[in-house]
Amino acid sequence: MNYNFSAKVSGLQASAIREILKFTAFPDVISFAAGNPAPEAFPAKEIAKISAELVENEPILALQYSITEGYTPLRDTLKTMMSKKNCFSPDNDELIITSGAQQGIELSCKSFCNEGDTLIAEAPSFIGSLNAFRSYNVNLVGVEMEDDGIVIDKLEQTLKANPNTKIIYVIPNFQNPTGRTMSFEKRKAVYDLACKYDVMILEDNPYGDLRFEGEDIPSIKSLDTQGRVIYVGSFSKVLAPGLRVGYVSAPKEVIQKIVVCKQVADVHTNIWAQVVCDRFIKENDFDAHIRYLRGIYRKKYNLMRDCIEANFSKKITFSTPQGGLFVWGTLPSDCDMTGFCKKAVADYKVAVVPGNAFLIKESDPTTSFRLNYSTPTDEQIIKGCEMLGKLSKDMFD
């Protein structure tokens, strides 16, 4: 029969990355296409110990219904941590546990956007967020980026041109897919524009803890005096993504609305995972764990950077991430990026993600592509960069 799907989801497609990731199931393909944390980054032993004690000694806690807002001890732990980073104000804010940051992003959009309302995102941006916004049929408008973040003039032009804008969505630290970090000046400018044009900011910070170079830059949330920033965090990159635990820190009234939306979405987040997160932080040296992770990603990034330097055609420029999981490569404007990505996986058995997957309109022109260094092994980074480098020289030099 002919299904008459709702307008908001009828055009929605599975993430383009998923198509690429299918290739990565072949054992002979080296994947720079994923966004998974390094397997060695999981504190598996510590989690096994916490989990065993929890399920053995407190099975009802781990198995019974729980409250929508989240496991109270974990919320308290996060409120303390976020307060220290000025990402939570005890007087003005509340904090809810979500089923991954993805849920926090989706419910923020659902809470504020009617169909046709404008939502502004960096272009390119994280495909999971873009698709969440698309699933509410918003008018999704991209604003281009430069090395230090979104182009402020263009952001203001876009706000002027779209008086029905509800949300500006940004990933200020080690952005997915570009690896770029927004400067402090631009964070202030974005916040000032949000105030001037009376819109909310959705600040997505899944990678912020994974800084392996340079100094932390204050979050946009920390600048918020008016209550217009929704800050979304995640345990996916600092503990484990399979847990599906994230959180949202935002003004109380906003959290109240997100709580109601979450109640109808999944009642509450898996409670075992919430307790595991809380006890991991309490029973371990969390700062030391973060330092350990930073060491892993620093080493992997430096290796990939060196291999890129040694192998790739000099015509390709690369972003210089100070943290996170991704490097963004850009070909000269007359080069065939799609052909490069296709040949890479088909002939050279190395998967990268074509940049248009991250655009607001996938058909827009781009000559960029995304490389991930967190998932492959060192050997795969070396071998993969050799192969891609050879292809790049064959095609472009």
Added chain:
Amino acid sequence: MNYNFSAKVSGLQASAIREILKFTAFPDVISFAAGNPAPEAFPAKEIAKISAELVENEPILALQYSITEGYTPLRDTLKTMMSKKNCFSPDNDELIITSGAQQGIELSCKSFCNEGDTLIAEAPSFIGSLNAFRSYNVNLVGVEMEDDGIVIDKLEQTLKANPNTKIIYVIPNFQNPTGRTMSFEKRKAVYDLACKYDVMILEDNPYGDLRFEGEDIPSIKSLDTQGRVIYVGSFSKVLAPGLRVGYVSAPKEVIQKIVVCKQVADVHTNIWAQVVCDRFIKENDFDAHIRYLRGIYRKKYNLMRDCIEANFSKKITFSTPQGGLFVWGTLPSDCDMTGFCKKAVADYKVAVVPGNAFLIKESDPTTSFRLNYSTPTDEQIIKGCEMLGKLSKDMFD
């Protein structure tokens, strides 16, 4: 500041039951208001063993990103189980794991309903589903029920009057809140009307396995030759609700759309919980476990039924559930149900849920209330019924 929430969520309130449940946090209150499985129904030891082996021996499986459709072995297990119940057709259907049945219900609504489209539900019905539908700003229309299910004439009148109806939502087995079961004849009639008026059926079956009396009645899904039934199941009542694992069996094209919606909602369901569900079924005698659960609920229901019989004013009539977790009490039309529920919790320290919580419009008149027998202990059932019985005689005899 003044938040301008989207039209679809601006009127959305937290579940009225939650207000009642606040009282149940007081240790001296006996709660017949919850909907939690009996704590003794959790196979805690078996789950602890499976969990310990999983996290210890296969940490990457338990902790890394997984696919949106769900853990493949669990999907295969469920496809086999659902095939045997004629709730899954290998030729026509697919099956996705969701974060509880709640997510399956919400995403079904999101997939099919534009704002203003009509969704028909039994009146009364499960508040979590009603609120999910409300959160998409559908035109939610209730059709009254009788002992053997929805009133078919009225369902057809409602379909005629609302040509923009997209979905009929029903809970055929041991309905929440009434405990009623839809007869086979009515299931066929509902399906025939769905075909006649070209609408989808959303069949929610969280309690079907908990039949403690009578014979199983075939699902509406099992009658589906056209591909218009979306069947939603759950592990919440047969294993543990804190896991947040449910599933949807539906025509392939519908599942494809739900997969895309789930991807933007929470990427995938907590993978630890999915593996636990799969291995519990494989490593244990699942049928024996279900028989054990049925025994628990049979005993608890019979005890409550006997205590109601012995204590309550004869003016109150009660539904006679053959399974599930709930009994539905109804006062004569001239009686003050709200006053009864308020006095019950305030003066007699027994919490029940006023029936209007489950109506399409909470302001509609009703003299019914819901009692739960799965959560309280035997002692609490005896004591609570004595107290409520005394109050009912004081107020109504």
